[in-house]
Amino acid sequence: xxxxxxxxxxxxxxxxxVWIALSFAGSxxxxxxxxxxxxxSNPGEAPRFLADAWQLPDDPLLGFVEITAGPFLMGSDATxxxxxxxxxxxxxxxxxxxxxxxxxxxxxxxxxxxQIRSFVQATGYPIDGQALSGAPEHPASFISWPDALAYxxxxxxxxxxxxxxxxxxxxxxxGGGQVTLPTEAEWEKAARGTDGRIYPxxxxxxxxxxxxxxxxxxxxGSHQCPECPFGLSDMAGNVWEWTRSPYQPYPYDPTDDSENxxxxxxxxxxxxxxxxxxxxxxxxxxxxxxxxxxxxxIGFRIAIxxxx
Amino acid sequence: xxAARRRKEWQKDQEHRVQLPNQPGGRTLDSTPGLQxxxxxxxxxxxxVALSFLPRIQSNLALAISIxxxxxxxxxxxxxxxxxxxxxxxxxxFQTMLRPQHxxxxxxxxxxxAYWGLHWRPVYEFGTLLAAQLIFAYVFDMLLAWxxxxxxxxxxxxxxxxxxxxxxxxFRDDWFYLQxxxxxxxxxxxxxxxxxxxxxxxxxxxxxxxxxxxFSLVLIxxxxxxLTWGQEIASTLTLAPMIxxxxxxxxxxxxxxxxxxxxxxxxxxxxxxxxxxxxxxxxVPYFLDSEIPAAVFLGLHLLVTDPSTSPRSRAGKLVFxxxxxxxxxxxxSLLGAYGAPTFYDKxxxxxxxxxxxxxxxxxxPVIRRSRAIKLLRLDWAPLGLNPVxxxxxxIFFGSMTAMGKTDGMHPGDSLPFWEQACAExxxxxxxxxxxxxxxxxxxxxxxxxxxLGGHYRQGxxxxxxxxxxLGYFSRACELRFQPAxxxxxxxxxxSRINPRALxxxxxxxxxxxxxxxxxxxxxxxxxxxQHDWDFACDKIMSAS
Numbered sequence: 001x002x003x004x005x006x007x008x009x010x011x012x013x014x015x016x017x018v019w020i021a022l023s024f025a026g027s028x029x030x031x032x033x034x035x036x037x038x039x040x041s042n043p044g045e046a047p048r049f050l051a052d053a054w055q056l057p058d059d060p061l062l063g064f065v066e067i068t069a070g071p072f073l074m075g076s077d078a079t080x081x082x083x084x085x086x087x088x089x090x091x092x093x094x095x096x097x098x099x100x101x102x103x104x105x106x107x108x109x110x111x112x113x114x115q116i117r118s119f120v121q122a123t124g125y126p127i128d129g130q131a132l133s134g135a136p137e138h139p140a141s142f143i144s145w146p147d148a149l150a151y152x153x154x155x156x157x158x159x160x161x162x163x164x165x166x167x168x169x170x171x172x173x174x175g176g177g178q179v180t181l182p183t184e185a186e187w188e189k190a191a192r193g194t195d196g197r198i199y200p201x202x203x204x205x206x207x208x209x210x211x212x213x214x215x216x217x218x219x220x221g222s223h224q225c226p227e228c229p230f231g232l233s234d235m236a237g238n239v240w241e242w243t244r245s246p247y248q249p250y251p252y253d254p255t256d257d258s259e260n261x262x263x264x265x266x267x268x269x270x271x272x273x274x275x276x277x278x279x280x281x282x283x284x285x286x287x288x289x290x291x292x293x294x295x296x297x298i299g300f301r302i303a304i305x306x307x308x
Numbered sequence: 309x310x311a312a313r314r315r316k317e318w319q320k321d322q323e324h325r326v327q328l329p330n331q332p333g334g335r336t337l338d339s340t341p342g343l344q345x346x347x348x349x350x351x352x353x354x355x356x357v358a359l360s361f362l363p364r365i366q367s368n369l370a371l372a373i374s375i376x377x378x379x380x381x382x383x384x385x386x387x388x389x390x391x392x393x394x395x396x397x398x399x400x401x402f403q404t405m406l407r408p409q410h411x412x413x414x415x416x417x418x419x420x421x422a423y424w425g426l427h428w429r430p431v432y433e434f435g436t437l438l439a440a441q442l443i444f445a446y447v448f449d450m451l452l453a454w455x456x457x458x459x460x461x462x463x464x465x466x467x468x469x470x471x472x473x474x475x476x477x478x479f480r481d482d483w484f485y486l487q488x489x490x491x492x493x494x495x496x497x498x499x500x501x502x503x504x505x506x507x508x509x510x511x512x513x514x515x516x517x518x519x520x521x522x523f524s525l526v527l528i529x530x531x532x533x534x535l536t537w538g539q540e541i542a543s544t545l546t547l548a549p550m551i552x553x554x555x556x557x558x559x560x561x562x563x564x565x566x567x568x569x570x571x572x573x574x575x576x577x578x579x580x581x582x583x584x585x586x587x588x589x590x591x592v593p594y595f596l597d598s599e600i601p602a603a604v605f606l607g608l609h610l611l612v613t614d615p616s617t618s619p620r621s622r623a624g625k626l627v628f629x630x631x632x633x634x635x636x637x638x639x640x641s642l643l644g645a646y647g648a649p650t651f652y653d654k655x656x657x658x659x660x661x662x663x664x665x666x667x668x669x670x671x672x673p674v675i676r677r678s679r680a681i682k683l684l685r686l687d688w689a690p691l692g693l694n695p696v697x698x699x700x701x702x703i704f705f706g707s708m709t710a711m712g713k714t715d716g717m718h719p720g721d722s723l724p725f726w727e728q729a730c731a732e733x734x735x736x737x738x739x740x741x742x743x744x745x746x747x748x749x750x751x752x753x754x755x756x757x758x759x760l761g762g763h764y765r766q767g768x769x770x771x772x773x774x775x776x777x778l779g780y781f782s783r784a785c786e787l788r789f790q791p792a793x794x795x796x797x798x799x800x801x802x803s804r805i806n807p808r809a810l811x812x813x814x815x816x817x818x819x820x821x822x823x824x825x826x827x828x829x830x831x832x833x834x835x836x837x838q839h840d841w842d843f844a845c846d847k848i849m850s851a852s
Contacts, residue, residue: 144786145786145793146781146782146786146793149797150778180797244797246790258801258803260790261791261794261805262790262805263790265785265788265789265793266788267793290788291785291786292785292786292787
């Protein structure tokens, strides 16, 4: 005998069972890839990072270093630097050129794994798991070009709205600065200084000054480099660093970056990586990277550039 | 024997009669009573566990745990049943009954899987999981039957239920335990959700359609469709060439054996008719890229046609089929308006129709007595014959095919068509354009991702959403589409170019396979001639 109420009650029971099961499915705790990291505390020489400031360096400008306006020598002259590649030559008539840049700021260190973890924790950005798996103070790798830009956008936003942002940095941003990737000219000036040196420390390769011909990355800032311009670290080796310049032949002209849209997309990477020999970690060397590439030897560094 | 005892015996006999299948067409073979039959579900459950050690299942821990969890539930149930029956000194038996409506239907469904899988490999890769579900279904069905009565009817019954569910919805590996839940609910629905019809207690819902409908509702309400392969399943049938013709031919087999022509034919005719009416009124197709989506065409042959949950009279079948067509048509718009995936249309309609069966049964005598039937001579005897229905259906489908309304190219396949229709502000055209571009972007057309990003940045045909725009630009940029990378750098502008040859291989596929082997001149020819893409015509002109 079937009671009249049994049909709707059974249906209701089944619906509830499925609902509960699916709700449970949707609310299972997700495994956290991000260990709780606080501060890298290596007293002495090693850089310190601030757990309460998105793991940025403990520094008045949170790791941004001013590169003052002025000229620098861009490109390579093969008669001075025999290791130069043709792509580094400015034009058929001039091997190098003096280029003027306005004041900008660039990160003292490459962006670290800990900083990327902060970003992902704050935003849920869908990043490659390998980008989060390295040691916290090592440079972030397995980062695509859009990933690097996404991090820059987030940091720009957070630095603008946070009450914890140092006043000097807030002023910079309010004055038209924008956290982004450096252009390749900005990167090259930061790496080579104004005197056109081949490596950040001078004109001869020095394995004690940078991580190259190595088996893996080292913690950012782990090499002392008193000769390096602007006090920047790892401008040679460790990881290739994305720039916001499309990979196209010199002469360099930032105003044509939005042209040649039909060309295959490649973006300039600078600095070489731990896997590379001396020739690739020279300050003028130019690498072209597929924007979707996520590799163990590709990372980035951020800059504050004047808004275009 | 006392009168009371006789009455009790008679009642027991009646119960037994109701519980035992009494449909014609099957062959039976009984087992001897005892508890030895319980070794069958035990062995099958252990087979299920063994299956979990295959590489396909071991490739995902959550999947393996789902199967082990299902096996634990079954073993626990089996143990409790065994202890209970031993305590009660009860026995259990089974009888075999091979019903053609089960094995013919299963063979037809298998033929669909075989052909579809030839052109979409995940179907074949899913084979192991299909086998796991079948084993689970048999054990579940046995335990359910033996928990409630003495005899289990062994046959091919679980095959069409499992195949039918899996032709429309699979959960992803990480959530596969929900697939077992869906199967279990199908059987529970069949066992418990019943009513009296024509003097017999029968299940109300088609078991597969019941669980599909129920899960569809919950997935829609919770916004968790991405736990399933539903969207992919609905859109990949057309990767198989001439899929409509293939389904039509398979459908004829089922129609011939089980007289479902009136249901399927009426549903198809209503859908074709309404679709044509909509197009004539609005200038755009109702369904995105077909007159009837291939998955709906499959559903009207193999999902809605369960004889035991549909009307038995010819007129009733006709009304039932017509209502399915109307239901799918209406639900498509309703789901679209709600922002839910529209592929649920065919799944939600069936349980609603199952519920309407008694109403239809009651309505039919009234219709039969109406003057219109007599005036139109619809009571003419030959019109009641299945071969006549099939002949009409064949002529109808043939005509639709000749008009290019089935496997041929459809105007909705063409992006320029929707761009134009959107620019002209035609009904739903801009939504369809977004939908189509999202689909191509999902297939890795960088051009489509960049266009989508542009729409969300500009906010002209869709609400502006800067984050969504950045997401689409990022995807396109990672696919090496330079304008998208530039768009990431410059939030104030929108850079775009025409589709590249690589994009055209996806954009021109017209629901079929990507055109990876086609030469570039052929691609531009197709883009120009079949899709009215101006840039492609210019390119051909400049090359000649």
